[in-house]
Amino acid sequence: MINSSLKQLGQQLASKQISSVELTQAYLQRMAQLNPTINAYVTLDEEKTLAQAKAADARIAAGDAGPLTGIPLAQKDIFCAKGWRTTCSSKMLENFISPYDAHVISQFDAAGAVNLGKTNMDEFAMGSSNETSYFGGVKNPWDFDRVPGGSSGGSAAAVAARLCAAATGTDTGGSIRQPASLCGFTGLKPTYGLVSRYGMIAFASSLDQAGPMAKSAEDCALMMNVMAGFDERDSTSVNREKEDYTRGLSAMTGEQPLKGLRIGLPKEYFAEGLSADVAKVIETAVAEYQKLGADIVDISLPNNNLSIPVYYVLAPAEASSNLSRYDGVRYGHRAAEYDDLMEMYMKSRAEGFGAEVKRRILIGTYVLSAGYYDAYYLKAQQIRRLIAQDFVEAFKHCDVIMGPAAPSTAFKAGEKTNDPVAMYLEDLYTIAVNLAGLPGMSIPAGFATSTEGKALPVGLQIIGNYFDEARMLDVGHAYQQVTDWHTRMPEGI
Amino acid sequence: MALNLDDIKRIAHLARIEVSDHEAQETLHKLSGILGLIEQMQAVDTTGITPMSHSQDVTQRLREDVVTKTNQRELFQSIAPATQDGLYLVPKVIE
Numbered sequence: 001m002i003n004s005s006l007k008q009l010g011q012q013l014a015s016k017q018i019s020s021v022e023l024t025q026a027y028l029q030r031m032a033q034l035n036p037t038i039n040a041y042v043t044l045d046e047e048k049t050l051a052q053a054k055a056a057d058a059r060i061a062a063g064d065a066g067p068l069t070g071i072p073l074a075q076k077d078i079f080c081a082k083g084w085r086t087t088c089s090s091k092m093l094e095n096f097i098s099p100y101d102a103h104v105i106s107q108f109d110a111a112g113a114v115n116l117g118k119t120n121m122d123e124f125a126m127g128s129s130n131e132t133s134y135f136g137g138v139k140n141p142w143d144f145d146r147v148p149g150g151s152s153g154g155s156a157a158a159v160a161a162r163l164c165a166a167a168t169g170t171d172t173g174g175s176i177r178q179p180a181s182l183c184g185f186t187g188l189k190p191t192y193g194l195v196s197r198y199g200m201i202a203f204a205s206s207l208d209q210a211g212p213m214a215k216s217a218e219d220c221a222l223m224m225n226v227m228a229g230f231d232e233r234d235s236t237s238v239n240r241e242k243e244d245y246t247r248g249l250s251a252m253t254g255e256q257p258l259k260g261l262r263i264g265l266p267k268e269y270f271a272e273g274l275s276a277d278v279a280k281v282i283e284t285a286v287a288e289y290q291k292l293g294a295d296i297v298d299i300s301l302p303n304n305n306l307s308i309p310v311y312y313v314l315a316p317a318e319a320s321s322n323l324s325r326y327d328g329v330r331y332g333h334r335a336a337e338y339d340d341l342m343e344m345y346m347k348s349r350a351e352g353f354g355a356e357v358k359r360r361i362l363i364g365t366y367v368l369s370a371g372y373y374d375a376y377y378l379k380a381q382q383i384r385r386l387i388a389q390d391f392v393e394a395f396k397h398c399d400v401i402m403g404p405a406a407p408s409t410a411f412k413a414g415e416k417t418n419d420p421v422a423m424y425l426e427d428l429y430t431i432a433v434n435l436a437g438l439p440g441m442s443i444p445a446g447f448a449t450s451t452e453g454k455a456l457p458v459g460l461q462i463i464g465n466y467f468d469e470a471r472m473l474d475v476g477h478a479y480q481q482v483t484d485w486h487t488r489m490p491e492g493i
Numbered sequence: 494m495a496l497n498l499d500d501i502k503r504i505a506h507l508a509r510i511e512v513s514d515h516e517a518q519e520t521l522h523k524l525s526g527i528l529g530l531i532e533q534m535q536a537v538d539t540t541g542i543t544p545m546s547h548s549q550d551v552t553q554r555l556r557e558d559v560v561t562k563t564n565q566r567e568l569f570q571s572i573a574p575a576t577q578d579g580l581y582l583v584p585k586v587i588e
Contacts, residue, residue, distance in 0.1 A: 099565065192548045236551075305533075306534060309530050309533045324509075329573075329581050330569070331572045333574075338584065340584050340586075341586050345509040346506075346511040359524065361508050361510060362505060362524060365504050365507050365508040378544055379539060382542040383537055383539060386537070386539075419526075420527055435548075
């Protein structure tokens with residue numbers, strides 16, 4: 001049951017083979033057994049969870065069920081959920097009980113899904129390994145000595161260890177796709193503006209985007225049907241007609257379902273810095289796509305190497321502004337002792353934020369400070385346009401772009417914690433997609449063997465044109481019809 | 494652009510984050526590495542390129558100037574560190 005797809009679970013619930021309460025309890029039992037080790041969840045509330053499951057069973061009995069009614073999902077702790085502790089894995093919000101629901105949460109509630117709990121993450125989504133959480137790191141279910149990737153590491157581990165049927169994540173520079181690659185599941189970062197950011201705790205507003213993390217492309221499509229859509233409360237939400245992201249999946253069968261699809265391979269994604277093991281897996285996956293009828297086109301994204309410096313100006317600049325709201329006045333941590341208002345601010349923020357968050361606030365403050373704005377912030381926004389234009393040019397020659405999602409398989413905990421620059425390079429293949437606002441996904445494409453002989457997952461990244469999520473999911477699904485990487489589970493758990 | 498300890502303390506003050514001397518030293522080291530990474534941007538000629546602040550060509554949507562929310566002061570203040578009579582309490586600002 002725990003390895004079933006969302007569609008299978010939906011069918012079992014609809015046919016009353018299982019109840020939502022039974023299914024939810026199965027996950028809760030598994031969480032009780034494994035979460036103390038993996039640390040995927042930071043907040044559980046069994047009473048609320050089971051109440052939702054009971055309500056879902058009532059909806060099913062009344063014939064009022066949708067595809068996700070009664071299905072237990074994990075929610076990244078960046079989404080405010082009314083009455084739930086919502087911490088963003090920070091001491092700053094350790095005791096924050098949200099007075100309202102994020103758009104994503106209310107959409108899943110309306111669909112009748114069950115919230116299993118809030119998942120661990122890098123503090124304020126700042127990190128690529130899930131080691132900056134105030135509540136401690138998350139273990140990669142494939143190898144407990146390794147990181148699950150970040151920042152959606154708790155959701156990633158929960159999906160990989162089957163501690164939920166699927167999960168939500170957010171992706172500012174790769175935080176859905178990189179952990180999807182490192183933990184072996186399917187994760188989609190939609191086009192910027194397609195999923196409302198209302199109630200999602202802000203990190204870098206022009207880059208943050210919520211998306212699904214699930215076992216397969218088909219599961220992601222079902223999640224997207226609930227998550228995507230216009231929301232007037234987010235001024236950057238795009239007003240588009242609702243789509244059915246599952247509409248093309250059934251056509252992805254037969255000999256060559258992708259005949260005529262042009263896949264662009266950017267030479268910059270296969271250059272220095274990419275591990276040989278990962279490169280081999282990606283090349284094999286691309287060959288599989290050729291068998292499915294796709295044509296390969298060589299393309300170039302010449303400014304890709306600039307995406308990391310640009311990101312580490314723009315994201316901290318936006319973060320320094322967004323995180324100025326944590327001042328100890330209206331909510332969040334307040335220092336116990338202070339003499340005046342300035343000291344209250346400075347101590348509250350010094351105590352409430354962890355080292356990586358402080359570092360990024362300081363970078364952001366610096367690049368926006370008098371005399372440096374043009375040299376850093378404005379310059380970064382200009383290069384951001386060059387990076388986005390590279391994609392516009394590339395999509396004249398191809399329909400989707402493929403490459404690795406991360407330069408290597410999961411690395412060991414502690415390996416990169418003292419070298420922020422090395423950590424930042426983890427997102428070399430994902431950040432440009434956020435800067436351009438494009439959709440990107442990672443699907444399991446095989447395994448590479450670690451030095452200890454453990455098989456570690458490798459993710460294939462698929463980048464699409466603006467609002468081309470349905471086609472990307474078709475492309476992912478076609479591959480998952482002829483391979484079984486996405487069904488593999490870590491052994492022994 | 495090389496930073497020194499005084500720069501770190503000035504930036505920390507602007508950011509309203511207290512840093513100890515030890516933290517400032519450690520921060521200096523790590524920030525210098527990150528700024529070294531950022532400096533790669535300066536080699537690019539960006540003359541005449543319009544800055545990109547948003548990924549879509551859209552204009553800010555405006556709504557009608559009407560009240561849409563109900564007053565939830567009590568709910569919001571129930572999570573505040575210190576309140577009294579419907580107001581947020583902070584240290585004395587005006588003597």
